[in-house]
Amino acid sequence: MGVPFEALIPYGIMLAFFGVSGAGLSKIKNMQNGGKRPRHSVDQWDRQMMDRDRRLTGYLRGQTDQAVAPAGFELSNGWRVEKRVL
Incomplete structure (x- = not known):
């Protein structure tokens, strides 16, 4: 006696959702x-x-081939500075 195809429908649905x-x-x-x-x-x-x-391109993985940084890059400092405590 074979397996009814209705029993395989849930497995097909689960496989489709995993793929999607x-x-x-x-x-x-x-x-x-x-x-x-x-x-x-x-x-x-x-x-x-x-x-x-x-900071240069606006995209995390973006790269540029310009030799000169765009305007405003000099103010875009990547250094994390702590506040002075006196």
Whole structure:
């Protein structure tokens, strides 16, 4: 006696939802990274350069080939400064 196909419908629905959610998460990560693949094992240097790129271009993963920084970049300081206590 075979398995009725009605018993396999819930498994098909679960498989479809796992596929849709995986594709959706992949697309969201891709959009957040400016169309580039997500980065793994990001160290302090990479974070610093990505923050610099964000301040230059407005995107975390954006890069520019301009030799001169845009106007206003001199005021966009990446250093985190503590307040003086006297």
